[in-house]
Structure formats: structure tokens, C-alpha cells
Amino acid sequence: xxxxxxxxxxxxxxxxxxxxxxxxxxxxxxxxxxxxxxxxxxxxxxxxxxxxxxxxxxxxxxxxxxxxxxxxxxxxxxxxxxxxxxxxxxxxxxxxxxxxxxxxxxxxxxxxxxxxxxxxxxxxxxxxxxxxxxxxxxxxxxxxxxxxxxxxxxxxxxxxxxxxxxxxxxxxxxxxxxxxxxxxxxxxxxxxxxxxxxxxxxxxxxxxxxxxxxxxxxxxxxxxxxxxxxxxxxxxx
Numbered sequence: 001x002x003x004x005x006x007x008x009x010x011x012x013x014x015x016x017x018x019x020x021x022x023x024x025x026x027x028x029x030x031x032x033x034x035x036x037x038x039x040x041x042x043x044x045x046x047x048x049x050x051x052x053x054x055x056x057x058x059x060x061x062x063x064x065x066x067x068x069x070x071x072x073x074x075x076x077x078x079x080x081x082x083x084x085x086x087x088x089x090x091x092x093x094x095x096x097x098x099x100x101x102x103x104x105x106x107x108x109x110x111x112x113x114x115x116x117x118x119x120x121x122x123x124x125x126x127x128x129x130x131x132x133x134x135x136x137x138x139x140x141x142x143x144x145x146x147x148x149x150x151x152x153x154x155x156x157x158x159x160x161x162x163x164x165x166x167x168x169x170x171x172x173x174x175x176x177x178x179x180x181x182x183x184x185x186x187x188x189x190x191x192x193x194x195x196x197x198x199x200x201x202x203x204x205x206x207x208x209x210x211x212x213x214x215x216x217x218x219x220x221x222x223x224x225x226x227x228x229x230x231x232x233x234x235x236x237x
Contacts, residue, residue: 034222039065042216042224043072046198047080047163053213054189056198060218066200067167069216069224073198074165082161083154085147092146093131093139101134101142102127104149115145119184137177144181148188151195164189164197169210171202178202182209 018028046056046069056073058066074084095105101121104112116122119141131139147164154162166185170178186209189197199210207215215227 031222035065035068038218038222038224039068039072042069042218042226043076045224045226046073046214046216047076054196055186055210055212056196057207057210057212057215058198058200058218059204059207059215061220064218064220066218069218070165070167070198070200073163077161077163082163083158084163084165085150085154087143087147087164087166092143095146096131096142098130100128100130101138104146106153107149111149115149116142118148118188119145120180121145137173137181140173140177140181141184144185151188151192155192155194159194161194161196164195164199166197166199169199169201170206175203175205178206179209182206186211 015025018024023031042058046053046058058069060066074086078084096103099105101116102109102112104115107115113122113127116126121138121141126134126138129138131142134142147166151162151164154160164185170182173181185197185199189195190211199212201207201210213228217225217227219225
């Protein structure tokens, strides 16, 4: 189960639902504690000091706790004095409403074009397009460009390490587009000092393009395995 908690005084309906699966309240609570322990331990493996992780992928079936691990990573890095930037689905579109792609808020023209180039949008024909005129893949790339802008700004302002926390990466994108966006993210993180990323991966076929040093693999039985990637793989078909 991946519910967030159990009521202190369960209703009859809750008790009957648990009983239908042979569970009592105590068993359910034990399962929840095991899940939370797995999430914390998995997050700790990602942010462990001295591990040198720049990109971490989190994979697993729906309901296995990928988003919960990502929240744990955010809490841990913030306690360590790092900045945690979360990729919000709607905020970036609101920020760009009524603007052309090249009009990224808080940037000079040169900075805006540089960010668009990083994500593969540095085409003059796209500069004047607003969010509503972009394809899903182009919107995903623009969303990444704004997250990159935030990371660079956070580094300039505080000098502290920055973690990008990205949930449901690649969701809704075809595999070719998702791989392109993953490659752009990997290049940015690996070439930018003080920036790391933890990414919940929707489709494991993008892993090679994301170039993670470590992949946390979750299961539905509250366990987590870790794959170490000694050498990052590029251009794998």
C-alpha cells in the first residue's frame, strides 16, 4: 500500500476494507512504516556524502513510491544546506503566458537564447512562438530551460549546491522526444558545477540518455535496489 497514513480511529468501512485483504490496522501500519523506511533509505543512497552523484534516476511501477523518494531527497538536501528546485507542472506555463519563447523572464536576450540552445530550441522560427503554439516536446524543452535558469540563478545567489527534483520525467512524450530532453538535462547537469538532479523516470528507455551515476529501483513490496553506473553510456539505441 502507498497511502499516506492510517486514521487513528478507523471507521467501520476502513476496517472492513482491510479485513477483505486479510489485514488489520496494525498490519497496515507496519506496511506503511516499511514503505517509509525504504523511501528514506533509498533517498539516503542517492545523496550520501562522498558518493559524487550528479544524476540519479528513480524507477519502479506506479504506486511504488517514486514521488515519495523524491520528496525525501528534497528534504535531505535542504537539511544539508543545498537548494532543492522542484519542476512544477503548471507554474512554468503561467510564467510564460503571453510571452514568446525567447522572452524567458529574468534573463537577458543572450541568456535566453543560450538557455534555448541548451535544450534544442535555438531556432529563429521558434523564438517568436508562445507556449500555446509549441508542441508537447517543445513545451517540455522550454520547461527544462526555465528549470536550468532557476538552477543557475540559485547558484549565483547562494553558491550552495543545487538539486533539480523532477517527477514523472518523460510522461506524455514519445520516446524519441523524451530521449532528447533527457540528453539535454544530462549535458546541463554534468557540465554545470554544483548542480545535481534526481529524476523519477516514466520510461526506462530514456535511462542511457539521462546518464545517471546511480539508479534506484523501487518495487511494490517496500524494497529498493540500487544500480551503480561506473561509466555513463551515450548514444545507446
